[in-house]
Amino acid sequence: MTPSDASGGASTGATAGRWSSLDRPPLNSAALQRALVTDGGLWTSLEVVAATGSTNSDLAARAERLPEGAVLVAEEQTAGRGRLDRSWVAPARSGLFFSVLLKPGPEVPAERWGWLTLLAGVAVAGGLSRAAGVDTALKWPNDLLVGVEGEERKVGGILAERVADGVVIGIGLNVTLTEDELPVDTAGSLALAKAAVTDREPLLKSVLRSLEQWYGDWRAAGGDPAASGLQETYAAGCATLGRHVRAELPGGRTLTGTAEAVDAEGRLVVRTAEGQREAVGAGDVVHLRSVR
Structure with missing residues (x-):
């Protein structure tokens, strides 16, 4: 599983000894299950494993046999993946590395399932x-x-990945990584951001409860991003909007301009210096400067 690229996790060349002295207690699986797996709730199971290659890969392989709402958490990932198959590696118990299985069903048109990545971002930020x-x-x-x-x-x-009848969403968060555990100066952690809480259990509970609420509202609205409030909330919290950006698109093409909006399909609308507006559905976006 988890998402992002080398700028979001720790260096793959680091040894376990670098982190062995840090106070990073394991998650309490039983307590998390009691708090999150409830009658009538979205989350139907929650499993914590000491280590795995990728929670996204593990959950995707079992998706057809599992009900919606399965959650898989790893204390450490040895082959975590992000977009474009980039790696994500971090010290054991230094962050939250987990995947969830969602099955929106026929009431949500398949063309709206692409909003689940953005929905997860809104939910994590709120949590x-x-x-x-x-x-x-x-x-x-x-x-x-x-x-x-x-x-x-x-x-x-x-990282969201389609499976037979649903979507597996992987979320990776750096929680207690220190400056010397990060590979590049563009990476960070909640501890470095001076978060009031870095205990992973309340963080995970808050994020999953936020995700449950947003997913429920979005699904009840038939996946309509406007009616569910998702489109407006995403735009309000999106640091990309109003920025001068460079979008590196599939096929090697590059688009530079001002990020103006997120459209009804979840695409980033970029206005070029020539005044043309283009909707970007996939690609890497680099923030160049703010124009707000």
């Missing part, structure tokens, strides 16, 4: 704001940003 007291901004389409000493840093990412 972290409540539980950790830290402002989390969204970088289109799947990155989570925090401020560290006045600088914009990437604290996590989201």
Whole structure:
């Protein structure tokens, strides 16, 4: 599973000994299950494993046999993946690395399922704001940003993958990583952002409860991003809007301009210097400067 790229996790070359002295207690699986797996709730199972290659891959392989709402959490991932198959590696118990299985069903048109990545971003940002007291901004389409000493840093990412009858969403968050555990200066962690809480259990509970609420509202609205309030909330928290950006598109093409909006399909609308507006549905976006 989890998302992002080398800028979001720790260096793959680091040894376990670098992190062995840190106080990073394991998650209490039984307590999390009692708190989150309830009658009538979205979450139907919650499993915590000590280590795995990728929670997204593991959950996707079992998706047809599992009901909606399965949650798989790993204390450590050895082959975590992000967009474009980039790697995500971090010290054991230094963050939250988990995947969830959602099955929107026929009441949500398949063309709206692409909003689930953006929905997860909104849910994570809201959950972290409540539980950790830290402002989390969204970088289109799947990155989570925090401020560290006045600088914009990437604290996590989201990866959504289609499975037979649903979507597996992987979420990765750097929680207690220290500066020397990060591979590049654009990465960050909640601890470096001076979060009020870095205990992973309340953070995970808050994020999953936020995700349950947003998913329920979106699904009840037939996946309509406007009617569910998702489109407006995403735009309000998106640090990409109003920025001068460079979008590196599939096929090697590059588009530079001002990010103006997120349209009804979840695409980023970029206005070029020539005044042309183009909707970007896939690609890497680099923030160049603010024009707001």
